[in-house]
Amino acid sequence: MSEEAAVATSLPGRVTEDLAARLAPVDAELARRYPGEPGTRQPVHTVYVPADAYSAGTVAEWGGQALELLGRHAPSAGEFADVLGLPDELAGPVHERVLAKLEREPVEDLRIDFEDGYGVRPDAEEDADAAKAARLLAGSWEAGGAPPYAGIRMKCMEAAVRDRGVRTLDIFLTGLLEAGDLPEGLVLTLPKVSFPEQVDAMAGLCGEFEEARGLPRGRIGFEIQIETTQSILGPDGRATVARMIEAAGGRATSLHYGTFDYSAACGVSAAYQAMDHPAADHAKAVMQVAAAGTGVRLSDGSTNVVPSGSRQQVHEAWKLHHGLVRRSLARAYYQGWDMHPGHLPTRYAATYAFYREGMERAASRLAAYAGHFGGESAVMDEPATARALSNYLLRGLDCGALTSSEVARYSGMTRADLDRLAGRSAPTGQTGAT
Template identity: 35%
Template sequence: MQLAIAENEKEQLLQELGKANLRFQQVYPGDKPDRQPVHTVYGGANLFKADTCVRMGEIARRHLYTYAPNFVALARALQLEGHSQLPQRQADIARLEEKLETLSDEARKQEPAWLYYTVYKKIVRKLTVEAVEDFRIDFEDGFGNRPDEEEDATAIAAAKELAQGMQQKTISPFIGIRIKPFTEDLKHRGVRTLDIFLTTLLQLTGGVLPHNFVVMLPKVTIPEQAATLVRLFELLEKAHGLTAGALKMETMVEATQIIMDDEGRNPLMRIIRASEGRCIAAHFGTYDYTASCGITAKYQTMAHPVCDFAHHITKVALGGTGIFLSDGATNVIPVAPHKGDQLTFAQLQENQDNVHQAWRIGYGHTMHSLINGFYQGWDLNPAQLPMRYAATYHFFLSNYDDAVFRLKTFVERAAISTLTKDIFDDAATGQGLLNFFLKAINCGAISEEEALATGLTLEEIRSRSFYRILEGRRKHR
């Protein structure tokens, strides 16, 4: 059949389209396969010690054992679906736990209580092995405005503690500092703290940064603030002999002006571009953002509708760019109001009620974030860590079977495709499905072996790249 479009004319048009498609793919490469921590713990720089993350894990475990000594107690405290069917007598709970411990993984999943049991066991292990995934040494809200001499001294002391923690291997796998914002009144203080901290740290470590080190720049509203930090990074890298691009940054979404500027546009992509590839994440600041919306303190919560609006705008602005997004923090801390060893029964009950109520709030906030595609949030106190992992593990485990089916089906469809030029599009979609399992493995919700149910091999899972998986499978067809 004679076609109406000449071959050379068709190829010229498609080549031009190809250039445009590639430009789009460079801007929107899809989900990044790198590990993203499930939380960032913010702690005042004046309180930071080399073993802070280890001690937070110990506090979190004691807190969990005190207010939920077993998986049934935790299910009841959180009022998880089906908790009323669990045994109440301690002897019956012990027998059920003993039974679950003796079953194989597959047999255990047939038991109604397996999810509660598995989540609890994983929480305990996580708090023992890696309670804190990411920590930010905070010179901003967690530190406050203090005399210059005090902040200078704190910057030196915190850098020394971090260097010691690096040597002792007691720091979190992700770590960084939050400096003061580059607003007109605080820009000099922010730069000075950054310089003092990094200079002290690098002198002590022989020019070595911690793994996954990042500088958080808060209250960003214009691209020029990010661009200025990039130029400062270049000066610091040159002065200390660091590899170009070694210093990374994060931005914060905590003002209405970063959602919509004076021309009615969202400036987030321009801020990311101004960072010249150094910005890896955007974190939401719940309380500054709600305050900028005129919300009074009583109603400044992660559950406020203005937060969801900001989240969705941020998702739309940065979706597909590979920038990690983080939700904010729950400000209801699960701490008992009564202290001491000689408490009355009524006081002990009030302590438990307060902690459990705060747990439910934190659990609900974290689950809401996860459901809306925010796989990271803030924690402010070690007592919040058990609920961070309770929600995270419950989310991943309860969605495991559905995710296995979706990824397995997609892999099979993509691998048998006869198309030769759609591998990028296939990989971008598949990477999103694969990332569910990578995130679940990274935080300890599932093991690599459990991810094999997707039909992927261990080698393919460890590649962390769906593009490489498709490429490899199509080569061996």
Template identity: 40%
Template sequence: MEINVAGFDNVHRTQQARFPVREIAWQPVHTVYVPANLLTASTVSDWGAEAAGLLGLTTPAEFAGLFGGDVHDRVARTLAREPIQDLRIDFEDGYTGADEDADMIRAAEAVAAMPVLPRRWGLRVKSFADGDPGRSLRTLRGFLERVVELKGGLPDGFVITFPKVLMESYLGMFARSLAELEHDLNLPTLGFEMQVEAPQTILFLQRSPDLVANLRGRLKAAHFGVFDYTAACGLPPHEQRLDHPACDHARHVMQTVLHPEGVELSDGSLAAAPASASKADVLALWRRHAETVRHSLAHGYYQGWDMHPSHLVSRFAVVYAHHLATYDAYRARVEAWQASRQEGGVLDEPATIKTLVAALRRADLALGLDSRSTGNL
């Protein structure tokens, strides 16, 4: 008997276009924010050197005890090779310069003079919510003009952070402004990431099912701003923390609305640095930062903000330990499922197997294995 479901083909095509099956791609484990007036051509190497110096305060055995894995040497190699995976030049909250136009030029020249740019890099402009979109767009345009002039084009990996999106309409306005910049400066398509920093943003995310589609691929990521968000919720200062239940709710909304459409998600930061350069204070900071990174990972957020060179050590250590702790067990479960046998008395569901394979591929990418070991899973 022929069954006719009117309109099915059109709906199914829409589903496949909007929610395609996506392979796990490389994503930076962090975004490092540096105030624009403090950026220099040596910022990346300076942060790596300072972090490596702090790493030298501990022995590999002490480090393993602190982070629960044999990751000391791996972290040391990362700090020497690629201490910052994603650099954001900050013209918003962290920026305190007196002359934004001059600092914008100096920042662009610092970028052009960097021996090697991070795999991702860009700038955070001022929020439209501040009431002066012209200021934000003038800085963005001037920065791009100077970088393109010095480099002969826009280097790969560029992204723009658009903060404090209190009104959904700001997203469309910003996207149209980017299209104008592309036309005027002969640039490739400019992607951007929005920051979720207020309950108003969570509300319109829940009410706007076509938000990502309407931005036509420009929205690449969404970053959670823990301190603005908790302050906007009226939480007292001692409760303005990344692992507060209010933040868990916001992150879950971001996951349900944005993740299925391929938008990358990033967690926020720990606004703290070691009280001094003493070993005791550095270890205390690492323990505190490690707790927040583990909380993010447990909630499916594989990227976060780092605000101080000390954070690089604990960030990489926790991420590496997280992936290594489960790697062999996950692979055994997948291989057991593929062989149609049980592993440890557990018969995994197909959805669980997909999650395990995704976790293994994400681990390969984070550990620098380029998914070679999971290519046949």
């Protein structure tokens, strides 16, 4: 008698069939609402530049200014590490990689700003700036000099500026298409969202543009900027941000926290408006839970303290920014805003230290999980943790903190192995070290 025949059961076979039929709608809804991570590179930051200040040389200029500031106020690896409190073993590797990043790819995600950083201008002036932004950005993409991700932040869907925002978006997207095609790295940001209906309107607008230009449906996505209290908690007591993700109809790519607008809306006085204020932590915790599993990513906000003035003032600003970035990373906010070239050295230093200090342990745990080297580990990880470990290493590879050879040395895995464990597709937009 076979082992299978020796196992006794009591339930009739129709039970599983009935369950499958009963839960089929739930299965479909879970798959629709929670498709999981998009499986592509996420930039570590977004740089905002007013539209009238944007030029073809903006990205290189930011990198040059960041390098100049670093060379003037912390010219050696040891000095930079002392300012930030980095351990000796990370000083050299982090400094070396920061310098290389600022020369090779100083900006990972660029947003040409037509909202708060730009203000209200005569229509003819904004028309011209929108057309210029499309022309210059298309040229940069064509020449290979654009950041992996770039786009515009339009004006919001509130009545006073709605028509202007729609026109700017139309001019910009039309200009890109006239120059060739919509790039894969295109990102659009919708600010000051308060009600799901505004997100629904934006999704409809994207659909109208796709139809007008013969684009595939769903080609255009957008970020939702969380800057109002109503976007977190609605008048009905429900978490509005979850309803916004649904209203986007699959077009929402990420949620960006707006530090200062949101803090002001909560009544926080100017001196205490910051990314680590309790009001900010509450909003971001709601955003995090609402977005989990949906494929919609998260971005933290910014600090308005810029590294300028005396060496001591620059060092204090760097310490503050470095600490805030580290805090965000530990809380699984892997992206944030940078508002000044002087923020780039500490953005990358904090990010690189975060991935390098945990690389060996993460890779070893993953090797033990996968059975490489007959690995033994004091931690018994589950599949969900293995995915998290893989994603951790992949994020480090994407931004240039780690190299494939380093990861392979400790994990025995290739980039393709990590992609499979993390459930990622083939990497796109990857320009990190190999």
